[in-house]
Amino acid sequence: MTRDLDTTRAASPGATAATIGATNTGSGAATEPTAATPAAGPALARRRGLRRLSAVAMVAGPGLVAANAGNDAAGIATYAGAGSQFTYGTLFFMVLVTIALVMVQEMAVRLGAHTGKGLGALIREQFSLRLTALAVFCLLLANTGLVVSEFAGIGAAFELLGVPKWAVIPPAAILLWSLVLFGSYRWAERIFLVMSLAFFAYPLAMILGHPHWGQVGRHLVVPHFEPSKDFVLLAVALIGTTVSPYMQFYAAAGVVDRGAKPEDYKLIRADAVLGAVFACVISLTIIIATAAAIGGSGPLQSAAQAAEALKPVAGQGAELLFAFGLIGASALAGAVVPLSASYAVGEAAGVERSVSRSFRDAPLFLGLFTAQIALGALVALTPVDVIQLLIGTQVLQGLISPIVLVYLLVLTNRRSVLGAAANGPRYRIAVTTVVVGVAAMSTILLVQTILGWIGLG
Amino acid sequence: MSTTARLRDRKAGAERRVSATRTVRTSLVSLAGLVGGPVGNQAGQEVGRVVDVVARLYGPDHYPPVTGLIIRIGRRRAFLPADHIESLHAGRVRLRTARLDLRDFTRRPGEVLLARDVMDHQLVDVDGIQVTRAADLYLAPLADRTVLVGVDVSLPTLLRRLGPRRWQVRPTPERVLDWQAVAPFGEQATHGPAEVRLRASRSALHRLRPADLADILEDLGRTERQQLLGWLEPEHAADALEEMEPGELENLLREAPPEHAARLVDEMEPDEAAEALRDLTAGERERLLQGMPSAEAAELRSLLAHREGTAGGAMTTLPLTARPEQTVAQVRAELAAQAEHRGDIPAVAVLDGEGRLLGDIALFDLAVAEDTALVADLSEWLAQFGPPVTVHPEIRLAEAADHLVAARATSLLVVDDTGRPLGRILADDILDALLPERGRLHFRRLLK
Numbered sequence: 001m002t003r004d005l006d007t008t009r010a011a012s013p014g015a016t017a018a019t020i021g022a023t024n025t026g027s028g029a030a031t032e033p034t035a036a037t038p039a040a041g042p043a044l045a046r047r048r049g050l051r052r053l054s055a056v057a058m059v060a061g062p063g064l065v066a067a068n069a070g071n072d073a074a075g076i077a078t079y080a081g082a083g084s085q086f087t088y089g090t091l092f093f094m095v096l097v098t099i100a101l102v103m104v105q106e107m108a109v110r111l112g113a114h115t116g117k118g119l120g121a122l123i124r125e126q127f128s129l130r131l132t133a134l135a136v137f138c139l140l141l142a143n144t145g146l147v148v149s150e151f152a153g154i155g156a157a158f159e160l161l162g163v164p165k166w167a168v169i170p171p172a173a174i175l176l177w178s179l180v181l182f183g184s185y186r187w188a189e190r191i192f193l194v195m196s197l198a199f200f201a202y203p204l205a206m207i208l209g210h211p212h213w214g215q216v217g218r219h220l221v222v223p224h225f226e227p228s229k230d231f232v233l234l235a236v237a238l239i240g241t242t243v244s245p246y247m248q249f250y251a252a253a254g255v256v257d258r259g260a261k262p263e264d265y266k267l268i269r270a271d272a273v274l275g276a277v278f279a280c281v282i283s284l285t286i287i288i289a290t291a292a293a294i295g296g297s298g299p300l301q302s303a304a305q306a307a308e309a310l311k312p313v314a315g316q317g318a319e320l321l322f323a324f325g326l327i328g329a330s331a332l333a334g335a336v337v338p339l340s341a342s343y344a345v346g347e348a349a350g351v352e353r354s355v356s357r358s359f360r361d362a363p364l365f366l367g368l369f370t371a372q373i374a375l376g377a378l379v380a381l382t383p384v385d386v387i388q389l390l391i392g393t394q395v396l397q398g399l400i401s402p403i404v405l406v407y408l409l410v411l412t413n414r415r416s417v418l419g420a421a422a423n424g425p426r427y428r429i430a431v432t433t434v435v436v437g438v439a440a441m442s443t444i445l446l447v448q449t450i451l452g453w454i455g456l457g
Numbered sequence: 458m459s460t461t462a463r464l465r466d467r468k469a470g471a472e473r474r475v476s477a478t479r480t481v482r483t484s485l486v487s488l489a490g491l492v493g494g495p496v497g498n499q500a501g502q503e504v505g506r507v508v509d510v511v512a513r514l515y516g517p518d519h520y521p522p523v524t525g526l527i528i529r530i531g532r533r534r535a536f537l538p539a540d541h542i543e544s545l546h547a548g549r550v551r552l553r554t555a556r557l558d559l560r561d562f563t564r565r566p567g568e569v570l571l572a573r574d575v576m577d578h579q580l581v582d583v584d585g586i587q588v589t590r591a592a593d594l595y596l597a598p599l600a601d602r603t604v605l606v607g608v609d610v611s612l613p614t615l616l617r618r619l620g621p622r623r624w625q626v627r628p629t630p631e632r633v634l635d636w637q638a639v640a641p642f643g644e645q646a647t648h649g650p651a652e653v654r655l656r657a658s659r660s661a662l663h664r665l666r667p668a669d670l671a672d673i674l675e676d677l678g679r680t681e682r683q684q685l686l687g688w689l690e691p692e693h694a695a696d697a698l699e700e701m702e703p704g705e706l707e708n709l710l711r712e713a714p715p716e717h718a719a720r721l722v723d724e725m726e727p728d729e730a731a732e733a734l735r736d737l738t739a740g741e742r743e744r745l746l747q748g749m750p751s752a753e754a755a756e757l758r759s760l761l762a763h764r765e766g767t768a769g770g771a772m773t774t775l776p777l778t779a780r781p782e783q784t785v786a787q788v789r790a791e792l793a794a795q796a797e798h799r800g801d802i803p804a805v806a807v808l809d810g811e812g813r814l815l816g817d818i819a820l821f822d823l824a825v826a827e828d829t830a831l832v833a834d835l836s837e838w839l840a841q842f843g844p845p846v847t848v849h850p851e852i853r854l855a856e857a858a859d860h861l862v863a864a865r866a867t868s869l870l871v872v873d874d875t876g877r878p879l880g881r882i883l884a885d886d887i888l889d890a891l892l893p894e895r896g897r898l899h900f901r902r903l904l905k
Contacts, residue, residue, distance in 0.1 A: 115678075116678055116680070116712065117679065121579075121678060124577050124590065125577055125578055129489075129615065129618045129619060133619050257708075261711060349612065350588075350589050350590020350591075351589070351612070364612065
């Protein structure tokens with residue numbers, strides 16, 4: 001028996017408010033006559049449970065959800081790594097990534113709003129089967145990487161609390177899997193969400209940590225690039241954790257799901273843009289807070305070191321607070337990420353996709369979901385350094401991201417898909433620049449890595 | 458029967474199956490394998506490549522006939538009428554003439570491009586009651602024409618299409634749906650003449666149970682969903698809409714053309730319609746109500762005045778009431794005229810001249826009463842078993858459910874302070890309120 005779960009949209013790096021706006025009861029959406037949202041109030045209480053008012057929006061507003069976005073394990077590790085290794089050096093790059101994220105998310109929700117189809121379905125209908133298979137493969141690869149990072153995050157958090165990861169990860173995987181399939185995820189989700197609020201200590205920590213505001217300001221506007229391999233690696237990881245492939249699928253699916261029509265597009269776009277900006281602002285505070293606390297101490301060593309950034313807020317309890325947030329955020333994403341990938345693949349393949357079907361009825365969907373969780377938990381158990389693993393998964397995302405972006409770009413350029421809402425010439429140039437930029441970073445990294453292998457690095 | 462004999466039997470059976478499969482395979486042509494294949498003239502020289510196959514999807518035929526090919530010759534695309542084709546084989550086309558009469562392709566009514574509009578797109582499998590995507594289409598070359606006979610929906614076929622060209626041309630009919638049993642959507646296709654629009658599969662669509670149809674509607678994309686709704690009779694569609702998840706229904710009504718949506722809501726049971734309208738914004742609600750006949754709209758407005766979760770919010774209107782001076786035969790005749798309300802008249806309320814409630818006569822009592830008996834006498838006789846179960850519109854639905862359970866009745870009457878009935882709550886609405894959500898969970902729910 002499953003009931004409907006309304007899962008937070010907070011559970012992923014760079015999640016946007018695009019999938020959130022409708023749950024919002026105070027964004028002004030409710031007052032717009034054409035808004036895709038019912039008026040708040042009693043109309044929201046439905047006979048079959050609160051459908052729109054997700055757990056998240058009940059706890060707080062959509063802004064919070066978006067802020068939670070950058071807070072999954074891999075995101076925190078990557079941002080903290082950026083802060084500890086390059087102090088404020090990556091800030092300008094993050095500003096660029098923010099612009100990229102805004103554009104990419106806007107394209108995803110535009111496709112969703114105007115076609116009423118998910119990205120998986122659109123890719124299958126618009127590209128050849130081989131290209132569809134490539135996209136599906138990339139998405140699964142990137143998402144499995146993400147799932148690995150979520151479980152690694154859970155493991156790291158428990159290690160902070162003194163529990164070895166091999167004792168935690170398998171039960172956590174089984175628990176998440178059964179929660180989703182047997183349908184009490186909705187309640188668990190609220191608990192995870194409240195736990196992940198711990199990361200809201202970061203903005204506070206940034207202010208209390210007395211960063212060099214002058215330097216921060218300069219680094220935000222002055223371009224800074226180091227041709228070193230470490231910097232490129234981290235830059236790709238930053239791209240991967242922010243503009244992760246799965247986010248585009250997720251944002252589009254959310255819009256389709258709300259039944260938003262082209263008329264609602266303005267509102268949806270505002271949501272997407274605000275959400276993306278907000279998420280990136282939070283990411284920036286994590287970098288700055290970490291830089292102020294442990295900046296310049298070389299690459300991030302451990303989760304305990306990352307937790308130090310929270311010392312100004314929590315003092316001795318910093319590690320506890322950090323672990324707490326990490327468990328919540330990782331568990332949130334650990335369910336949504338594999339589900340959304342399975343959903344997109346099921347959509348592209350045209351098979352049953354629903355959690356309440358038996359394995360016989362929906363083998364592909366449930367099989368993919370199970371496989372991702374199993375594989376994610378297994379890889380997370382390998383005795384690799386956790387931080388390396390976390391950043392590594394984000395590098396993988398960053399490498400795959402440009403491939404998925406090309407699909408998105410081609411789809412939004414096609415008049416046969418979007419009609420008048422297709423990219424105009426100027427926008428096309430801008431977005432192409434973004435995609436080329438992201439692809440260039442990935443290529444540089446690949447070339448450097450290969451050169452390193454053959455001893456020229 | 459000895460073991461050897463049994464083994465021999467089994468072997469013979471297996472061989473039969475293999476040869477049957479082979480026969481089917483050789484007689485079918487895979488569309489995926491045909492696209493990109495060479496087009497040769499009589500002498501066997503290649504003149505071009507197949508780009509797409511044109512078939513008349515919406516026509517009088519049971520199986521859509523292929524009306525021509527779109528081929529690429531050098532850099533030009535041209536249309537080749539079907540009567541120029543001598544043979545269609547796995548991945549190869551031979552032409553009848555050496556002379557090519559090429560034209561640019563323009564769609565004629567009911568025609569679709571199979572590879573572009575049908576393959577890889579959604580379609581409804583009417584027998585399996587699900588929405589699926591066409592992995593491949595199979596054509597059967599007959600003596601005088603080629604027809605589209607089936608749709609392949611299996612995953613292995615997708616893998617075959619990913620493979621090298623040699624695999625692609627070979628049909629793998631593992632799970633093939635007969636063309637009669639699918640409802641395809643040609644997004645770009647114009648419909649054929651109106652009288653042939655109802656193909657076999659569409660009439661098959663009408664055999665689906667409303668709940669199954671609701672599942673299918675929930676699975677379809679936006680345009681396909683609207684197309685399917687257009688094919689269904691409004692009453693049938695309305696039954697399915699009543700079964701849909703409220704959120705999905707809300708989306709569906711929002712994206713449908715307003716006049717069509719109004720028609721559908723008009724066909725729904727009033728209580729379900731009111732609930733669907735509650736989910737929409739005020740502007741959308743008004744637009745739909747204005748598209749309806751004024752009497753129905755007024756009825757719905759009065760239902761909408763009540764809050765959700767109260768008895769008033771769950772009631773449906775009373776399509777039929779009786780007066781004490783009527784005879785049972787008269788009431789039965791009126792009932793007969795209300796066939797479309799079959800589902801929401803479990804009993805007939807008796808009202809006095811002032812519109813106040815006197816009694817509630819269950820259908821059973823109406824059925825067994827004498828034709829000439831007066832309604833007044835019948836309701837008086839029934840009064841000895843207790844008064845009709847009534848509730849006020851403001852009470853909570855859960856409380857109303859308790860009343861219903863206590864009274865062991867099948868429905869409740871909702872009455873205002875002056876004792877005038879406003880509507881009736883049916884047992885199924887009470888069930889909906891009592892039972893936890895038991896719908897299929899789509900991942901979509903996760904996004905909310």
